[in-house]
Amino acid sequence: MSSQAHLRVEVNQSIVISGLSYRVAEHPALAGIPYVQRGGRGFVIQLIAPNADRMALKYFKLKYRVPDLVKVAEALRQFADLKGLRAAQRTVFTKQTHAELIAAYPALDYGMLMPWLPGVTWYDVINMRIPLTAAEGMLLARNFAAIMANFEARKIAHCDIAGANVLVERKSGQVELVDIEEMYAPNMPTPVELPIGQDGYQHMASRQHGQWCAEGDRFGAAILIAEMLGWTHPKIRQFSADEHYFATAEMQDPSSTRYKLLCEVLAERFSPKLAELLRAAWHSRTLAECPPLTEWQQALEALSEPVSARSEATPQQPLQPSQSASMPSGSVGGVVSGRRAISVHMPSEANSAQRPVPAPQSNESLKLEGVKLCRNCGALNSAQEQFCARCGFYIGTGARRPPPKPAPAPPPASVVSLSKPAPPPQAVALNRNLSEIITARRVGDPKGGGMVRVEAAKPRGEQVEANIGSTIVVGTILLILFVVIILVVAAG
Numbered sequence: 001m002s003s004q005a006h007l008r009v010e011v012n013q014s015i016v017i018s019g020l021s022y023r024v025a026e027h028p029a030l031a032g033i034p035y036v037q038r039g040g041r042g043f044v045i046q047l048i049a050p051n052a053d054r055m056a057l058k059y060f061k062l063k064y065r066v067p068d069l070v071k072v073a074e075a076l077r078q079f080a081d082l083k084g085l086r087a088a089q090r091t092v093f094t095k096q097t098h099a100e101l102i103a104a105y106p107a108l109d110y111g112m113l114m115p116w117l118p119g120v121t122w123y124d125v126i127n128m129r130i131p132l133t134a135a136e137g138m139l140l141a142r143n144f145a146a147i148m149a150n151f152e153a154r155k156i157a158h159c160d161i162a163g164a165n166v167l168v169e170r171k172s173g174q175v176e177l178v179d180i181e182e183m184y185a186p187n188m189p190t191p192v193e194l195p196i197g198q199d200g201y202q203h204m205a206s207r208q209h210g211q212w213c214a215e216g217d218r219f220g221a222a223i224l225i226a227e228m229l230g231w232t233h234p235k236i237r238q239f240s241a242d243e244h245y246f247a248t249a250e251m252q253d254p255s256s257t258r259y260k261l262l263c264e265v266l267a268e269r270f271s272p273k274l275a276e277l278l279r280a281a282w283h284s285r286t287l288a289e290c291p292p293l294t295e296w297q298q299a300l301e302a303l304s305e306p307v308s309a310r311s312e313a314t315p316q317q318p319l320q321p322s323q324s325a326s327m328p329s330g331s332v333g334g335v336v337s338g339r340r341a342i343s344v345h346m347p348s349e350a351n352s353a354q355r356p357v358p359a360p361q362s363n364e365s366l367k368l369e370g371v372k373l374c375r376n377c378g379a380l381n382s383a384q385e386q387f388c389a390r391c392g393f394y395i396g397t398g399a400r401r402p403p404p405k406p407a408p409a410p411p412p413a414s415v416v417s418l419s420k421p422a423p424p425p426q427a428v429a430l431n432r433n434l435s436e437i438i439t440a441r442r443v444g445d446p447k448g449g450g451m452v453r454v455e456a457a458k459p460r461g462e463q464v465e466a467n468i469g470s471t472i473v474v475g476t477i478l479l480i481l482f483v484v485i486i487l488v489v490a491a492g
């Protein structure tokens with residue numbers, strides 16, 4: 001049954017929209033289950049039109065059902081012919097335009113119908129470790145960079161570039177963007193919540209000020225282009241975090257091993273110019289300091305085609321996949337629970353503000369044999385470890401509770417080896433509910449001007465303490481409180 005909040009559907013159920021009868025499609029991998037995708041603000045159901053076209057029916061959580069969605073759709077119409085923006089060909093439902101539909105399905109108020117876009121999300125490519133050939137990665141990166149450069153030339157931006165909002169077709173190289181209701185354009189209404197970027201693609205400045213501006217894609221797109229190219233290399237797939245290549249806590253950390261590895265792959269497999277662009281974006285203090293996306297496009301166009309000849313099956317010598325590393329390429333990662341951390345410490349902005357952009361990297365290659373990188377904070381750990389030495393995150397197979405660890409010192413930035421231990425442990429609250437986390441990524445206060453990262457309320461039972469340190473701190477505070485109360489009572 002449908003309610004104001006939710007539209008509950010069944011496979012083959014008929015939904016009549018503007019006089020046409022659409023059928024709810026079956027999930028391609030789950031027989032008998034309707035094909036519904038969940039995002040941070042709403043749900044998308046695949047429908048089959050009478051002419052057999054696949055369509056996407058999107059409806060929003062109550063908070064996001066605002067009349068401005070009609071204005072957004074009108075404003076988007078001018079961009080509907082742009083490459084990558086087929087999702088702009090949409091019809092928004094209101095009580096005025098679709099009274100019967102909304103009477104039958106109240107959740108569809110300000111919902112919309114748009115074409116179903118082919119392919120898989122970039123999120124799926126990373127999460128399912130789907131390998132790409134060098135030619136496929138280059139084609140995707142070129143097409144995606146061309147879309148982004150075209151936006152830039154028109155002073156518009158998607159503002160929420162992240163894996164779940166980018167659909168890719170490996171073979172044809174087609175790239176399409178979804179989740180375009182928060183796009184920035186001079187005549188676009190301000191969104192309910194200013195986009196602040198998503199884990200794995202978020203610039204440090206966006207966390208503070210949001211990224212609803214013309215430069216809003218510069219950082220997220222830089223990371224995503226670099227991922228598309230890097231993903232062609234087994235080493236990048238092997239050492240990737242779970243849902244995006246970079247772990248949330250290592251974003252813009254100049255000593256991040258994943259960052260150095262990706263620079264190395266870009267420079268050796270594609271071109272030093274692309275590694276330089278990633279370096280500039282990674283070390284930027286503001287979005288405006290990131291290289292314009294047209295520079296990425298030009299650098300990609302300048303690549304010679306024979307790049308495909310350097311197949312991913314024969315990586316450059318220094319990048320041979322490690323036999324001893326514990327995260328095999330092609331696996332989904334093994335760990336399901338506890339991998340979606342949200343309360344993580346980010347690199348200090350105060351320090352990074354003075355951080356000079358380092359000179360182009362040396363020829364020294366990273367040595368990653370016998371190590372694995374934490375999926376939560378990016379720290380280097382021995383392949384034998386089950387829990388990260390720095391943050392206590394579960395990184396191996398076996399028991400789930402981390403044993404107490406000594407606090408080792410941070411590794412130096414240049415040479416990476418296991419003898420350089422990880423920085424001290426931090427308390428990390430883990431959460432396994434993806435939708436809650438996506439919600440947590442998107443909160444801002446446009447009226448107040450400032451941006452706050454607010455986490456949606458989470459059931460207590462879903463939180464797991466990854467470090468006993470926080471338990472000790474809470475215990476100590478309670479003990480002090482108790483003593484103070486006793487003293488006050490005694491004094492009275």
Ligand SMILES: Nc1ncnc2c1ncn2[C@@H]1O[C@H](COP(=O)(O)OP(=O)(O)O)[C@@H](O)[C@H]1O
Pocket residue numbers: 037038039040041042043044056058087114115116117118121164165178179180
């Ligand atoms: N037009 C579309 N065609 C195919 N899949 C889509 C389309 N729109 C959305 N999706 C899928 O639904 C998911 C959620 O949609 P999205 O618009 O990102 O919602 P939210 O605003 O809640 O994040 C996307 O990650 C994508 O997998």
Ligand SMILES: [Mg+2]
Pocket residue numbers: 039040164165178179
């Ligand atoms: Mg989305």
